[in-house]
Amino acid sequence: MLTIRKKYGILLGFIFVLSVISLNLIMDKFFDKSFKDLVAQDMKEIYNISFKNLDDYLALNSIEKDSLKEEDFDSKIMKFIVERVNAQGVFYDIEGEVISTGLTNSSVVDLNIFKDLPLSFYETKNNKTMLDIENKNGTILGKLSIPIYSSNNPLGVLVLIKDYTSDYLRDLNIKKLLNIIVTSLFSLIFLAIYIFSSGITKPIIVLKNKLLEVSKGSYPEKINNTSKDEVGILVNSFNEMTEKLKAKDQQEKNFYRNITHELKTPLTNISGYAQILNEDDFNDVDFKRNALNRIISESNRMHDLVMSLLNISKQSSDLEEYSFEMVKIKNIVQELIEIRNPIIQNKSLNIITKFEIEEITGNKQYLKMLFNNLIDNGIKYSYENTTVEIQIKEVDRICEFSITTTGKTIPIEFKEKIFEPFVRVEEKGFSSKESSGLGLYICKNIVIGHKGEITLDLNKDKSKFIVKLPKD
Structure with a gap:
């Protein structure tokens, strides 16, 4: 049988697990959104700077923007575009072949990142600039795919790539730390609630055991009570009830013991006088008259006693139903x-x-x-x-x-x-x-x-x- 304490513990455990899981999901969504917003904002700035660099390069080299050709996007222009944004660049033709790259620090860049096209690469054909955040073997890359046109003719796709692994790990560590703090806090709260609830259920369990004793006809000792809340009131009521039941039980025992005594005395007297009067050789007229008077007196006494008992019995049944x-x-x-x-x-x-x-x-x-x-x-x-x-x-x-x-x-x-x-x-x-x-x-x-x-x-x-x- 599940006790109240066990039920309460199971309920608290369920709430605790559900709360922790829900909190983790909320925090995951919050940090994911926060990280994506960070990458999007940073990529927007990179986009603006990169296109300003492109405009500057075209101006310095007297190249008309509308007359750009695919071969103009060589490594020189690519390096010029990305040199002030701390990002890497790669120019693909519209089929996804690498035309040129621009590296800000080739010694720390895994060139394999240029082999994989961004996930949204082909959506740029609809003249859309797309942002992808990809996890490549633990490396978190932000890829901004920008379609490049010349005289409304697509030349290719400029992809700006930046490593956000350090930012991601920083957010991940913050999230883990918060998870530990919140989980610990929740654990302390639920532990405190469980201890507090145990303090409430303990007297209830004691009360249950005491009630079982009362149901078996025994009257246990008073339950020690220091609480003044509803449970304390319940315990006090139980103590008062058992005292009253005990007193009533004792009163009833005395009552029936007294009834036995009160009935026994006149019956003994009546029986004694009757036996004497029943003797064959008994001829004392005065004693006979006194005996008969005593028998009548004792009979009347018994009658009065029985009538009183009947009145008491009727009162007990009428007590709650008096017609006023x-x-x-x-x-x-x-x-x-x-x-x-x-x-x-x-x-x-x-x-x-x-x-x-x-x-x-x-x-x-x-x-x-x-x-x-x-x-x-x-x-x-x-x-x-x-x-x-x-x-x-x-x-x-x-x-x-x-x-x-x-x-x-x-x-x-x-x-x-x-x-x-x-x-x-x-x-x-x-x-x-x-x-x-x-x-x-x-x-x-x-x-x-x-x-x-x-x-x-x-x-x-x-x-x-x-x-x-x-x-x-």
Whole structure:
């Protein structure tokens, strides 16, 4: 399997080779054009000087240009033509036979160059001056073929030849040097890009391996991350995700362990009393009555526990699909208070309500369950002859519901844990044994489903539960 790093390396290698080849082709074309332009410009100057020399020679020797003959182009006139241009000259008849030559330095000239006609020689018959650049065994020659006429009759072709090998080699060395510099620079750039990309792909590879561990059910250690770019954000998100999954997994294990414990206790009690009652010689009427009451009590406790678990299960499936509507929370709270009026009167509680808003957007069923649990707990754990204050107000488009009670003290260490499942306060002066330990956990889930938050403020024997929900 090709990894990201290998794919990136192959892609970079392909781009590198393609870039170098393309650059070399561009440089070749550039230097070829530059060299041809140099030869063309130089040959143009040679052409101008040579024809001026020809005119001077004809004037000095009183020869009319229109009366030139083929035999006039002897070695003397040829030498005179080329002596100031640092070039060699050769005059061919129209059939390509050498008539005469003009040498500026015969000791360094390979006379074989005169044997080969220029490539464009025969095109000069159309009265065209042609330039050829030829490579003869490593020697670069510029050949300018000029048709010569007398009285509109072709006499032959004057070919001016110059050696440009030194210029060509100079350009070639410059091109090679530039190729080395550019290739080295490209190599460094692509090496830097590859190293940089490896730095990006390395955490991705680590992340892939860690994800494989998570998919197998294990939770790896956090990935060390010093990057602040998108990959760094991805790594941080992964670390946060694994921590949350680990915590949730542990929470679920504790949850099911607690369920087992909570179900086992009443079942054990029911089974024990049932076995005693089933004995043939059992005739204790008082014990029988107490046992039956205990069986009913434990059955009710199991029923409440099962109903709470069903609510939690339903909440889990409904959490992302709550159907929202306008809910008159003032009416719901007033109704819940009225239902508990006998308990309120029995404990001589003073209920104070303050409603600044009457309705919000939410799920009516779950909001009623939320307020029911909070109001029920508030009344249940309040001291007699105390005040219960229930308030609903709006703060920055947020609906804030609060219930403040004076009663059994909740230890400060339970302030955050009290919203976890199966957490019950068993302290001196406070007992919640009759509770399933799931009520506030259900409340928290309902609040989360409404994208809100629930908190608890403690001040000695005063407790204040605060629920903040989006109003719209």
